[in-house]
Amino acid sequence: MKLTKKFVIALVGMAIIGSSIAGFTTMQASSTPLVSAVAANTQQVKYNKPKYIFTFIGDGMSYVQLNAAQVYKGVTEQGGINLGKLAVSSFPVVGSATTQDSTSFCPDSASTATAISSGVKTHSGVIGYNADKQTKPESITEKLKKDGYKIGVVSSVSIDHATPAAFYAHEVSRSNMYNIALQLAESDFDYFGGGSLAQPTGKDNDQADAFKIIEENGYTIADTAEEIKALNKDSGKVYAISPELQDSQSMNYAVDTEKGDLQLKDFVKKGIEVLDNEDGFFMMVEGGKIDWAGHANDARANIGDVIALDEAVQVAIDFASKHPEETLILVTGDHETGGMTIGYSTTGYNTAFNMLENQEMSYVEFDKLIADYKASTNAKDAKVEDLLPTIKENFGLITSKDKDASKNPEMVMTDYEYNKLEKAFNETMKATADRSKDEEAGVLYGGYEPLSVTLTHILNNKAGIGWTSYSHTGVPVPVYAMGQGQELFNGAYDNTDIFHKLVEICGLK
Incomplete structure (x- = not known):
């Protein structure tokens, strides 16, 4: 040829x-x-090796949670078919990470946080151990601490919870929260912030107070707004605990916060002050209650906490603008929770996220109103009509008989929806031990307060939001990157590669 x-x-x-x-x-x-x-x-x-590294983890946050926040902001701020802006929208690099662990394609936070922090696959429920449950990998935080960095760990849930724990502890079971708290005390890391401890004196309240042990190990515990605001780079090792706590020693859902309450972004701002030094720092920040709202299928609470995490990301972006050649910011999720989707069978191709503005509180706070009603009402005399004014006030849902039905027809419950509400009310009024445990109850309520979860379902579905689960799902999560080494986070890869890419960028062994 x-x-x-x-x-x-x-x-x-x-x-x-x-x-x-x-x-x-x-x-x-x-x-x-x-x-x-x-x-x-x-x-x-x-x-160049980044001097300042931020890793934000939205627990239970995947593509849909982020886009739902964009849709909500768009329609509430501008109306029409508009996407609102998030801080992560400005990131120049977006990758995609798979999330399966060594036991399931629907993993838990312990194993996925371990994958991100330590680069290994392990069992669901295991923190900081390899899959053999015998050997311990060295986490990115431990490596960087040896390399001279200061280390910060922030979370909106209790600091001994799975995701934050994976960045400072090694424990074969995430439920051993007292042991995790002791490892916090021994970590010698520089800044912890956000939620409190779930088991400060052990599962049976018979152990030495972990708060005292933390203090004995040289930490200053600040748990008032005044004490936290006074912290700075000369404060030494610090554990800053939110003065306002909600369920399981967590920070309040964003939708439940009052003006002046400390937010996740405030703990990031304070972390930057405390960690400020010539050798640099690494800060992991978790929006933990995105996951909890996903489990409960509460879209309004979920979206509110996605936005709260995004506002914390903006703090890091503002910091990076002053240190553009020295900073790397990552934003990702550990897994998706709830099987959230934009679109529902009865709404067809339509959505109405503006309806979510009618929800004034999270399911957690509404549970308290239900408890008050049950405490003051004989079960035989209870009727759903008693709670309709409270439901209207806090969810905007009304019946066709309501005086505002003609003004707000979109908020009127259909016969099908009202029948669901009435059935859920009857279940709620039963003692927990007497409630139905059949398959239908599992699908309808998922172990949550029947009336609360039914109200969020009705409102979510009217807005055009659906859910497939009360648990985690196996979909990939986005990885946003900005700053030094950002290009390495392009493409599709496994969540363990986030750790390995950080090790590479930082020149660690």
């Missing part, structure tokens, strides 16, 4: 391009402190 001159030139050109791509891949795979990449055979891009 005779080769033409043009064909030979084309072959040579392809060889050169192939060589360039191979060189680029080899450089990306290196683990030196300075990561290099060759682009277009002429331009060399260098990533």
Whole structure:
């Protein structure tokens, strides 16, 4: 076969391009402190080791939760078919991470947080151990602490919960929260903030007070707004606990906060002050109650906490604008919770997220109103009509007989919806031990207060939001990156690769 001159030139050109791509891949795979990449055979891009690293984790947050927050902000701020802006919308790099652990495609927070913090697959429920439950990987925080960085861990849920724990503890069961609290005390990490401890004196309240042990290990515990505001880089090791706590020693849902309450973003701002030093810092920040709202299928609470996490991300972006060559910010989820989707069978192609504005409180706070009603009402005399004014006030849902039915027809419950509400009310009025435990009850209520979860379902469905589960699901999660080494987080990969990419960028072993 005779080769033409043009064909030979084309072959040579392809060889050169192939060589360039191979060189680029080899450089990306290196683990030196300075990561290099060759682009277009002429331009060399260098990533300096970041001095400041923020890793934000929305527990239970995947693509739909983020987009639901964008839709909600868009329709409430502008109306029509508009997406509201989130801080993560400005990130130049977006990757995608799979989330399965060594036991399930629907993993839990312990194993997925361990994957992110330590780069290994392990069992659901296991924190900071390999799948053998015997050997412990060294986490990114432990590595960076040895490298001179200061370390911060912030969460809107209790600080001994699975996700924050994976960044400072090693425990074969996430339920051993007292042991986790003791490891916090021994970690020598520099800043903890957000929620309190769920088991400060152990499961049976028979152990030495973990708060005292934490203080004995050199930590200042600040649990008032005044004490927290006074903290700075000279405060030493700090554990800042939110003065306002809700369920299971967590911070309030964003929808339940009052003006002046400390928010997740405030703990990030304070963390930056406390961790400020010449050698740099790493801060992990978890929006933990995104997950809890997902479990309960409460879209309004879920969206509110996604926005709260995003506001905390904005604090990091503002900091990075002053240190653009030294900062890396990552935002991801550990897994998805609830099987949330935009669209519902009865709404067809329509959505009405503005309806969610009618919800004034989370399911947790409404549960308290139900408890008050049950405490003051004989079960035989209880009737759902008693609670209709409270339901209207806090969810906006009304019956066709309500005086505002003609003004707000979209908030009128259909006969089908009202029958569901009445059935849920009857279940709620029963003692917990007497409630139905059949398959239908599991599908309808998922172990939550029947009336509360039914109200959120009705409102969510009217708005055009559906749920498939009260548990975690197996869908991938986004990984947003901004700053030094951001390009390495492009593409599709496993959640363990987040750890390995950080190790590479930071030049760690």
